Amino acid sequence: MAKSPFKRYSGFSLLRNALSNHRRWPRAWRDPEPRKSYDVIIVGAGGHGLATAYYLAKLHGVKNIAVLEKGWLGGGNTGRNTTIVRSNYMLDGNANFYEHSLKLWEGLSKELNYNVMFSQRGVLNLAHSDSEMESFAIRGNAMRLNGIDAELLLPDQIRQMVPHLDCSQSTRYPIFGGLLQERGGTARHDAVAWGYARGADALGVDIIQNCEVSGIRVKDNRVVGVDTNRGSIDAPKVGLAVAGNSGRLAAMAGLKLPIESHVLQAMVTEPLKPIIHTVVTSGASHVYINQTDKGEVLFGGDLDLYNSYAQRGNLPRIEYVVQSVLTLFPCLRRVRLMRTWGGVMDMSMDGSPIIGKLPIDGMYFNGGWCYGGFKATPGSGWCFAHTIANDEPHELNKALSLERFETGALLDEKGSGAFAFSH
Amino acid sequence: MLLIPCPWCGKRAQTEFTYRGDATVERPDLADSDSQWYDYVYTRDNPRGEHTEWWHHTGGCRKWFKVRRNTWTHEVISSEPPVRD
Numbered sequence: 001m002a003k004s005p006f007k008r009y010s011g012f013s014l015l016r017n018a019l020s021n022h023r024r025w026p027r028a029w030r031d032p033e034p035r036k037s038y039d040v041i042i043v044g045a046g047g048h049g050l051a052t053a054y055y056l057a058k059l060h061g062v063k064n065i066a067v068l069e070k071g072w073l074g075g076g077n078t079g080r081n082t083t084i085v086r087s088n089y090m091l092d093g094n095a096n097f098y099e100h101s102l103k104l105w106e107g108l109s110k111e112l113n114y115n116v117m118f119s120q121r122g123v124l125n126l127a128h129s130d131s132e133m134e135s136f137a138i139r140g141n142a143m144r145l146n147g148i149d150a151e152l153l154l155p156d157q158i159r160q161m162v163p164h165l166d167c168s169q170s171t172r173y174p175i176f177g178g179l180l181q182e183r184g185g186t187a188r189h190d191a192v193a194w195g196y197a198r199g200a201d202a203l204g205v206d207i208i209q210n211c212e213v214s215g216i217r218v219k220d221n222r223v224v225g226v227d228t229n230r231g232s233i234d235a236p237k238v239g240l241a242v243a244g245n246s247g248r249l250a251a252m253a254g255l256k257l258p259i260e261s262h263v264l265q266a267m268v269t270e271p272l273k274p275i276i277h278t279v280v281t282s283g284a285s286h287v288y289i290n291q292t293d294k295g296e297v298l299f300g301g302d303l304d305l306y307n308s309y310a311q312r313g314n315l316p317r318i319e320y321v322v323q324s325v326l327t328l329f330p331c332l333r334r335v336r337l338m339r340t341w342g343g344v345m346d347m348s349m350d351g352s353p354i355i356g357k358l359p360i361d362g363m364y365f366n367g368g369w370c371y372g373g374f375k376a377t378p379g380s381g382w383c384f385a386h387t388i389a390n391d392e393p394h395e396l397n398k399a400l401s402l403e404r405f406e407t408g409a410l411l412d413e414k415g416s417g418a419f420a421f422s423h
Numbered sequence: 424m425l426l427i428p429c430p431w432c433g434k435r436a437q438t439e440f441t442y443r444g445d446a447t448v449e450r451p452d453l454a455d456s457d458s459q460w461y462d463y464v465y466t467r468d469n470p471r472g473e474h475t476e477w478w479h480h481t482g483g484c485r486k487w488f489k490v491r492r493n494t495w496t497h498e499v500i501s502s503e504p505p506v507r508d
Contacts, residue, residue: 247470256462258465258467259469260445307444316436
């Protein structure tokens, strides 16, 4: 198998390439032609698909893996999220999975020999009422029982931690306290896709971009391959990791999923000097804010709240999100928005993801990530690879099965019911 | 800003409305199978393209109606009162 000229990135390689005027850096991954058949095909070269391919090759010794991508790698939700990483979940089925993911994040740059700029700057959820503080205490305790760090903060502690936050009593939603996960933070989202792509490619995985799947071939309830705009490719195992397009891919195999696609927007301001040193979120107006390493204040809010496959949203939601941010940080009032964009969320009916087998033999599904796919990237790939390699889920993603909707073992963190957009 | 055509009030800004989702799912009979109920409660066609959906004119006449809208282009095609097809 043709392997890419994988060269470790190091201080020494930086020096050596500097001496040759940076003309001799090897390319980070190949651009191969698709072969006739593979052992495993992963559809979708976002963070999840690439991580899956990486762990399949690295941990499960699977050779002949292809990752098919209709556009360019990392061009979907991997490059559109607000880069937040956390594991502050209450239900065991979610908490253990996301905590595993967070632990993988903690060693990811080293694992991939690629700086994903993981910064454990803390994730702070603000509470705006006594009852919200009580629910945070319950969640924090549940997290600590699962061995996850959580700390309940009082307004004075929050004022010291985030001095620019409006902690006064005169604001629209006065702050009663908050729940802090110190080990949470942010990462450079593109670098995660690039790091996994480079790592997978070095292990012999074919990453095939501009290759759109147009059909899934199934024979006697067993998958045999996929049709693409670059020809038919055979494989006994096909894994889907296509986020917002999950419904369309499943329909190609004649399946219907408990998922709706919705557009979620995010936006950044012009760059500022560092003023927000942690991730701040507020459930009262549903907004989450952090400051990027470039200095832009990056934030997002709620869905546009109608089914959508458009990777762009609408102005009423932007206005609402901006108002919410200004309620918390009035000091940003004169700052200009630089850019807004949208991504298509695969909203599941209970707000939790699905990693597991589909009712067709050899087909596996990874989706339903709602707002929270980015933080799950390493854990999702790790569990999905295990599920594909062993044809059964790992203990960590057993609860995330598709069957839970039929059996009733839902993972509805908020208890908000079977409406995709309410999660 | 989407303009949603309320069958009674005419075109109004989307901010006057509440969205409820796919209007093609039909509630099964109580005696129907678990799998029919599973489909009704959870699974959706989730098309990229034309979609028939429930909207409520919350900030207006407070009536429910069906809108046919393209989920890819956001083009609003038609609307009708909540009648059975």
